[in-house]
Amino acid sequence: MSISFDSHAPLSRAGDEPFDVVIVGGGSAGIAVAASLLRRQRTLNLAVIEPREVHDYQPAWTLVGGGVFDVHESRRPMRSVIPKDAVWIRAAATRIEPDNNHVLLDDGRTVRYRHLIVAPGLRLAWERIEGLATSLGKHGVTSNYRYALAPYTWQLVQSIKGGTALFTQPPMPIKCAGAPQKAMYLSCDHWRRNGRLDRVNVEFHSAAAVLFGVAAFVAPLMHYVKRYRVNLVFHSTLVAVDGPDKTAYFDVADENGKLTRVAKAFDMIHVVPPQVAPELIRESQLADAAGWCEVDHATLQHPRYTNVFALGDACSAPNAKTAAAARKQAVVVASNLLASRAGKPLPRRYDGYGACPLTVERGKAILAEFGYGGRLLPTFPLDPTKPRALAWFLKATVLPWFYWIGMLKAREWFTKTLD
Structure with missing residues (x-):
């Protein structure tokens, strides 16, 4: 069992000595890299700063919204995933001072480190859509991006008999860029199977200019867009929701960039x-111009503070922000950080790998795996653009199991990286 520090405990196992490694964040990236480091060097004096008492497997929430996964199976106690040789500091990091090798906590304490790993994830900026916060979870307004709301998505999908269903996607970057579409496809498939699709007007409003950022997957996705008779509206950004009036407001850009405010009535939305870098990073010296933790895209090492590494959703590498990306990044960061500690060249290179199992219908998914520049990086010797039952089985059954007993326990199968 991991050691846990309460608010009155010292912040190092060795008196005034700094931790060898401090990890900010106990999400997928933070726990995976902690386990990876301790598997390689169990004697590390390593701490994880994380205030939450629970750990979520967020990729399952799309399946919850589609009625094929129990939301309670996506959450476990944080204590159960912190590596047993790590120190768990149950507090929130509020400031990083890389010039002093310090992290400040919300209870006034200071954590000292020799090496820092930045993995706090990103922040869901619900407040940037006017009226959304007061409408979520009622009036037909839902989101699979929140644990408590994914079951409500499924309730709405089951209850709707006709009318208008809106699905939205904000400007990039967002975590799991395919998730907005997955919610739509699974909903449409349910309505199709139950003979309701003809009575539901489905619209997909995306701030992007294209359906999916990797061109190879656009054609197979368009097949399902046509199958479900979805009206695609690009360059359309949700800016406000009036839940009681069941009206959504979008800013739609024309070819010259001129915005027009459009109101859309809905029965379900x-x-x-929108998703942004956390203030902790944005206001620190570690941030790039966009507010993310600046890293070398290959080594994941900070270019100015060489004892700092980052991975997961908060780092500046231009990869898809997915758990699959964090799984491979953890190996790169663990290997390179230990080499840095030993004064050796960094041995690992990250190729931008990310994966997005696009659940286009119940029982079939397109396993989109790609790296920097949209280069396809399939794990299996099969056409990656074809919907398959195997990809569904991986998404719905294998990957949740592997997440808890594999990725978070440093069982690093299929994590070959460049060196």
Whole structure:
């Protein structure tokens, strides 16, 4: 069992000595890299700063919204996933001072480190859509991006008999860029199977200019867009929701960039919130111009503070922000950080790998795996653009199991990286 520090405990196992490694964040990236480091060097004096008492497997929430996964199975106590040789500091980091090798906590304490790993994730900016916060979870307004709301998505999908269903996607970057579409496809498939699709007007409003950022997957996704008779509206950004009036407001850009405010009535709306770098990073010396933790895209080492590494959703590498990306990044960061500690060249290179199992219908998914520049990086010797039952089985059954007993326990199968 991991050691846990309460608010009155010292912040190092060795008196005034700093921790060898401090990890900010106990999400997928933070726990995976902690386990990876301790598997390689169990004697590390390593701490994880994380205030939450629970740990979520967020990729399952799309399945919850589609009625094929129990939301309670997506959450476990944080204590159960912190590596047993790590120190768990149950507090929130509020400030990083890389010039002093310090992290400040919300209870006034200071954590000292020799090496820092930045993995706090990103922040869901619900407040950037006017009226959304007071409408979520009622009036037909839902989102699979929140644990408590994914079951409500499924309730709405089951209850709707006709009318208009809106699905939205904000400007990039967002975590799991395919998730907005997955909610739509699973909903449409349910209505099709139950003979209701003809009575539901489905619209997908995306701030992007294209359906999916990797061109190879656009054609197979368009097949399902046509199958479900979805009206695609690009360059359309949700800016406000009036839940009681069941009206959504979008800013739609024309070819010259001129915005027009458009009102859309809905019976159901699935909202994906804007997503931003956490203030902890944005206001630190570690941030790049966009507010993310600046890293070398290959080594994941900070270019100015060489004892700092980052991975997961908060780092500046231009990869898809997915758990699959964090799984491979953890190996790169663990290997390179230990080499840095030993004064050796960094041995690992990250190729931008990310994966997005696109659940286009119940029982079939397109396993989109790609790296920097949209280069396809399939794990299996099969056409990656074809919907398959195997990809569904991986998404719905294998990957949740593997997440808890594999990725978070440093069982690093299929994590070959460049060196």
